[in-house]
Amino acid sequence: MSTRTTALDSVIFGVDIQSGDIRGDAPSYAVVAFDGEHADRDVVSYRKLRRLIEREQPDIVATDNVYELAEDSDGLVRLLRDVPESTTLVQVTGAHQPEPLSRVANRHGVPYGKKPIKEAEAAARLAAANVGHEVTAFADRTELKVARGRSTGKGGWSQDRYTRRIHGNVRKRSREIEAQLEDADLEFEQAVTEKYGGYSQAIFTVEATPGEIPVSSSRSGDVRVEIERERRDGIEFEPLVERRDHVIVGIDPGTTTAVALVDLDGNPLDVHSTRTADQADIIEWLIERGRPLLVAADVEPMPETVETFRRSFDAAGWAPERDLPVDEKKHRTREASWANDHERDALAAALYAFDAHADQFERIARKIPPQFDRGEVTATVLREEASVETVIDRMVVEEADDEGGVEHRARELTAEEREIRDLRDRIDRLESHVDDLKQTVAEKDAEIEEYEEELSAARREERREARERREVTRLRRENERLEEKLDAERAATEQAATKLDRLKRLWKLDHSNFASVAGEATDLVPVKPVEQFTTTEIEAADESFGLAEGDVILLRDASGAGRSSAERLAEIEPRVVLKHGTLSEQAKEVLHAESIPYGPAAEVTVREIDELAVADESEIETVLEGWRERAAEREQAETESMVEELISEHRADRQSEQRS
DSSP: OOOOOOOTTSOEEEEEEEESOTTSSOOEEEEEEEOSSOEEEEEEEHHHHHHHHHHHOOSEEEESOGGGTOSSHHHHHHHHHHSOTTOEEEETTOSSSOOOHHHHHHHTTOOOOSSHHHHHHHHHHHHHTTOSEEEEEEEEEEEEEEEESSOOOOOSHHHHHHHHHHHHHHHHHHHHHHHHHHHTTOOEEEEEEEETTEEEEEEEEESSOGGGSSOOOEEETTEEEEEEEEEEEEEEEEESSOOOSEEEEEEEOSSSEEEEEEOTTSOEEEEEEESSOOHHHHHHHHHTTOEEEEEEOSSSSOOHHHHHHHHHHTOEEEOOSSOOOHHHHHHHTTTSOOSSHHHHHHHHHHHHHHHHHHHHHHHHHHHSOTTSOHHHHHHHHHHHTOOHHHHHHHHHHHHHHHHHTOOOOOOOOOHHHHHHHHHHHHHHHHHHHHHHHHHHHHHHHHHHHHHHHHHHHHHHHHHHHHHHHHHHHHHHHHHHHHHHHHHHHHHHHHHHHHHHHHHHHHHHHHHOOOHHHHTTOOOEEEEEEESSSSHHHHHHHHHHHOOOTTOEEEESOOTTOOHHHHHHHHHHOOSEEEESSOOOHHHHHHHHHTTOOEEEGGGSOOEEETTEEEEEHHHHHHHHHHHHHHHHHHHHHHHHHHHHHHHHHHHHHHHHHHHO
């Protein structure tokens, strides 16, 4: 149900039939477009009216009788289906048994005239004040159907494949729509008819209007999507605002404003308190719940804020002869519910106001004929301080004039009465204007002061945040600079440590006197061990403590060496190679070819200290001497072999010549 209380943010169309009849000749309509302040007037045909509604999509189309727009219930349903979903059709004169428009307009203080354009404007203004009933034939539930867009027909194997494809596409589209409804957080039920290869149809019943569903009707290829809003059993009329009848309002103003409602029988209806809402919000809250005929305060004199509310509703006012004591207010509200002291004070004011007028309300109720509204008569009696009989007589005359088309003329006032009336009206207008101006000035001053405080606070906060941002930026840059410097220092330290470790090892090998090992001996030489005669181990030893030309190298395991390992060792050009194990023939050939001395490590006494080793110079020389002898013998053997080969070749050549 709509809770709209103002039309200033939307457009309302007031419509009344100008000539013709919807059931016969082409009718014309008086149309008034009202935005809360301005009214545009025109006379159009029925077809142009429908196009105008479709193009402008007004918030409300208001009329005094909806059957001026449709010939019967079925026509009204078609009209409701065709108007934009955002447009509401409103009958301002009531539900199934409407009142005369003149009476409704008079009750709500809306200008009224007998001409169709005036009635259309009155309908628009009444709808803007939330007067009337929304006309509807559809529920807030929509049926969404996904089905085959083509007939499957008959056929053989190819036709089966064709049918399977159609059903598969229906199922695919159904699952896409299901995902869209879930993403939109909509409640729905799904009914699926499974067929060969997928679905023949899927029906979604969604708890939403078509405009709230993220899917639209479509037909493409194998699949069609149909959307239809669920229709109710008949035409229904729902009030624009759930409004109670005339009420008594108690108000407790202050930092926390509280309001309370009491009906004309003295029964508490509702209480409300707020610290943030302004007067407009409270007035809206009251409009949604009733029509105030009496506004009360719990103190004397009546506060200006309460007086402003009273004038807003053109209601009578009530204030106690003296401020109501707290204990009396607690006692009077003991049987009601309230959340805080402010709500209690507002409710007490309303209840005491009812107590003061209870006898008067009872007398009025006894004198009112059944066909008249009790609240309307009571409100008029209180507001005008007139008798019940006078008010009823005037209502009877006004209603007769409205129905008979005769303009009502009030009796001629005397000069004194006219002067008193004019003076009172002038005083009321001036007082109201002064109060409004004072209230406006006070509100503007408070608003300006609040904005200045907020501006000052915002500027202070902005300066503080700017300082923090600059400091954070500076610290971040400094931190980055220090981290870069730390990384560079760490890299330099690691590089220096590696270099220092290598220098220490070289110094131990080349400069140590090894006195603790050799005693008085001074002919010791360093020996650099290699774990295995492989290229990898040679590289590891070179990386660890360096291998250089003229070094004595110890092979802890010389077996299995290939040509590449021997060539890598020969590149170093060591003084001598001491070996454990047997060299391969390939390694021997490489070492002999490169004149690299080698010999058995067993002939040398190698003494090791940690990763270092030493040997006697004399023993090294013995190994070198042995290698030289073997090298000479090898060269001699190679020379003899070459001579014998030459002799053999020479003899073979002579024998060949002799035969020839």
